[in-house]
Amino acid sequence: MTHSSEHRCGWVALMGPPNAGKSTMMNSLLGQKVAIVTPKPQTTRNQIVGILTQPDAQVVFMDTPGIHQLRGKMNRLLLQAAWQSMDGADVIMVVLDSNLYVRKPDFLDNDIEPLIEVIRHEKRPVVVALNKVDMFADKSRMLPLLEKLAEMWPAAEIFPVSALNDDGLRQMLAFIKGHLPVADPVFPDDQVSTAPLRFMAAEIIREKLFLELRQELPYNSAVSVEKWEDLEEEGRVVIHAVIHVARKNHKGMVIGRQGQTLKKIGTDARKEIEALVDRKVFLDLWVRVTDDWMDNEQFMVEIGMGAR
Ligand SMILES: Nc1nc2c(ncn2[C@@H]2O[C@H](COP(=O)(O)OP(=O)(O)OP(=O)(O)O)[C@@H](O)[C@H]2O)c(=O)[nH]1
Ligand SMILES: [Mg+2]
The missing domain is CATH 3.30.300.20 (K homology (KH) domain)
Known part of the structure; x- marks a missing residue:
């Protein structure tokens, strides 16, 4: 079948600091709510799988707990879930709150410290979703942040997006699909999540x-x-x-x-x-x-x- 030889299927891990909009992003890409969202950091406490099935591809997203540097048994469990998801991914998506780092540029290094070297040496495709761009009246304010990220992670593809307004997600999704392995779908086409x-x-x-x-x-x-x-x-x-x-x-x-x-x-x-x-x-x-x-x-x- 020529059709199945073109079909793509793979796993995408959504990584990033707490509150960046990872869960909102997954829900928005799926067109329905699978993961819970709140304005409070550290909402997500495990890996949550969301499955997007389209005629030409099945994209399996893994929403993860925010990466942070807090201690304690619970935080250790959360971080394990995040890193384990990344291990199983074909494409890595780093979600960042653009508005936060434009207002407070000093926060960036600290927030992504655990990710900086990992992403720099990553062989798999990396997408940076520079989220929450709807919060800017003047988008040019983002330029220094874009430059810094491009310099830090030259191999990554950066997409300024708004998960909330579904802005820029289509182009980002097209890029992701193009970087998934050619494979048959692994889930039935009506399944949206693996969560019971x-x-x-x-x-x-x-x-x-x-x-x-x-x-x-x-x-x-x-x-x-x-x-x-x-x-x-x-x-x-x-x-x-x-x-x-x-x-x-x-x-x-x-x-x-x-x-x-x-x-x-x-x-x-x-x-x-x-x-x-x-x-x-x-x-x-x-x-x-x-x-x-x-x-x-x-x-x-x-x-x-x-x-x-
Ligand atoms: N303005 C704006 N707000 C957003 C956007 N995406 C997410 N948010 C808001 O950011 C907050 C955090 O969103 P979540 O999706 O829970 O963030 P998260 O990265 O999953 O957070 P954790 O699970 O705690 O790591 C919520 O109040 C969202 O409504 C966006 O594109 N624009
Ligand atoms: Mg979340």
Whole structure:
């Protein structure tokens, strides 16, 4: 078949500092939400696979936790997931927040320190998605940043883009597709992710939690789905989920005055999960103090954190 000899298929790792827009980028490229997004850094806590199937190519994106230099068991798990994703990639995409480094050029070196040498010596194709260009009225302000990146990573292809506005993504995608190996698709054409629905539901709850909570509280919390009952005859799904907090005094903050915060998180999450499973959902949501869960690697892996 001539068709299959032309078809391309491969893996693309989205790498970069926290909050650069990696998850937004993946969702935008897929044309649907697979990974959760919040304005808070370190939202993504594992590798999330998003599959784009087109007639001429299947592009398998791996969204990853932001690369940072923080310590602790959880951060080690997150970094492992990021680097492991990069190991399995045919093309590497580095996502950077252009607006941040134009405003604060000094932050760049430190933020990408773990990536600088790795990318410089990389043999595989590297795409730099200079994201959030919608935030500039005057795009020429980006020139010094573009020059610096081109000098630092001469082999990389740089694309100024906006994941939010879907600006410049088509050209970037064409470049990526052209650098994937010639191969048959590995996933069925209707599959968008490898993440189980249970995990996606837990992630949606975590997104609403991150959006409601302030300061460091989100980082000290996690979500697990304990039970998932498909009541086919009734046409609904009953989901028992738990928000884990690390300390007793955090529990009250998640629940909120008269339970308002928890109620809001639950309602927002339920609506989105209903759209995901295309059925009525009863979401039974609890808050539990799971002492120092951030020091418990087994717990973190069990609830789906880190590498796959
Ligand atoms: N203005 C603008 N904002 C963006 C763009 N892309 C992402 N954002 C915003 O940047 C914030 C972080 O986006 P995420 O997609 O969660 O970033 P991330 O790199 O996945 O972050 P981590 O998972 O924490 O590493 C969110 O508030 C997004 O809405 C963009 O192109 N333009
Ligand atoms: Mg993310």
